[in-house]
Amino acid sequence: MVxxxxxxxxxxxxDDEPAVHYDFPKAYLKAVTEGVGDWxxxxxxxxxxPRGYFAVGKISQVIPNPGIVGRYLALIxxxxxxxxxxxxxxxxxxxxxxxxxxxxxxxxxxxxxxxSAVRRLPEAEFARIVNLGxxxxxxxxxxxxxxPVQPGLAEASxxxxxxxxxxxxxxxxxxxxxxxxVRAAYDDRCAMxxxxxxxxxxxxxxxxxxxxxxxxxxxxxxxNGLALSGTLHWMxxxxxxxxxxxxxILVSGNKVPGDVVSxxxxxxxxLHPPLDLRDAPHPAYLEWHRENIFGQWTPEGPTPWD
Numbered sequence: 001m002v003x004x005x006x007x008x009x010x011x012x013x014x015d016d017e018p019a020v021h022y023d024f025p026k027a028y029l030k031a032v033t034e035g036v037g038d039w040x041x042x043x044x045x046x047x048x049x050p051r052g053y054f055a056v057g058k059i060s061q062v063i064p065n066p067g068i069v070g071r072y073l074a075l076i077x078x079x080x081x082x083x084x085x086x087x088x089x090x091x092x093x094x095x096x097x098x099x100x101x102x103x104x105x106x107x108x109x110x111x112x113x114x115x116s117a118v119r120r121l122p123e124a125e126f127a128r129i130v131n132l133g134x135x136x137x138x139x140x141x142x143x144x145x146x147x148p149v150q151p152g153l154a155e156a157s158x159x160x161x162x163x164x165x166x167x168x169x170x171x172x173x174x175x176x177x178x179x180x181x182v183r184a185a186y187d188d189r190c191a192m193x194x195x196x197x198x199x200x201x202x203x204x205x206x207x208x209x210x211x212x213x214x215x216x217x218x219x220x221x222x223x224n225g226l227a228l229s230g231t232l233h234w235m236x237x238x239x240x241x242x243x244x245x246x247x248x249i250l251v252s253g254n255k256v257p258g259d260v261v262s263x264x265x266x267x268x269x270x271l272h273p274p275l276d277l278r279d280a281p282h283p284a285y286l287e288w289h290r291e292n293i294f295g296q297w298t299p300e301g302p303t304p305w306d
């Protein structure tokens with residue numbers, strides 16, 4: 001096994017969905033096959049956008065692309081994809097983070113090396129890139145973001161140094177990373193009400209909802225998330241609200257009173273878009289929610305509007 005950098009360009013001829021699969025030509029088959037069972041870092045080149053290194057995932061297997069002869073798909077293991085909290089540039093202080101892109105004196109190489117769609121990545125360089133994109137103390141950062149004084153979190157304390165892979169697989173850490181990315185994608189605004197509410201301390205009231213839960217085969221991609229107010233999150237998880245293919249907000253009218261709908265949902269019943277349309281909900285996740293969650297709830301006990 002070997003860790004890899006996978007170059008991703010949104011809108012290219014390759015059918016990439018980073019959280020699900022990576023599409024590549026036969027020329028890279030040997031290198032990608034070596035990476036099966038190990039972690040990869042996704043990289044967006046400067047000419048394609050500003051993200052640089054932007055996410056990690058783990059390859060579970062490689063299969064032929066069923067739709068295109070001579071192309072292959074690296075399938076990403078469910079529950080392993082995670083976007084960086086902070087995108088990481090290719091160069092820091094003028095020097096590449098990858099030794100494969102560096103001259104002996106540490107300056108950047110020019111030419112074909114940096115254009116390669118698949119690059120092997122030494123363990124130490126993988127760890128450095130991940131630590132820059134997903135800091136060790138991310139949970140602490142979030143806990144003290146709006147309330148610097150937290151019981152049990154002395155300012156001088158040093159975060160426990162967890163190995164990189166342990167951190168990437170810890171559910172509490174991943175939940176924090178997912179929540180931060182989804183909130184930021186929607187600028188702390190509820191995607192169904194359009195409201196951007198904050199409490200007295202400045203903390204956003206909006207929550208991060210998985211469209212397809214991780215327990216049901218979903219992932220922690222922003223495209224599998226929606227920023228929702230607490231009540232709408234509750235309704236969405238229980239199938240009282242969903243989203244149509246055209247981004248129309250659906251509500252189970254026989255279970256939710258009309259006056260509640262008028263108070264909670266955008267007047268035009270349209271989903272509020274994220275700041276970057278590349279973060280918009282993926283149609284496949286919305287379809288799964290409509291087919292498996294929407295309309296399935298049987299009322300039991302009180303509801304938030306009782």
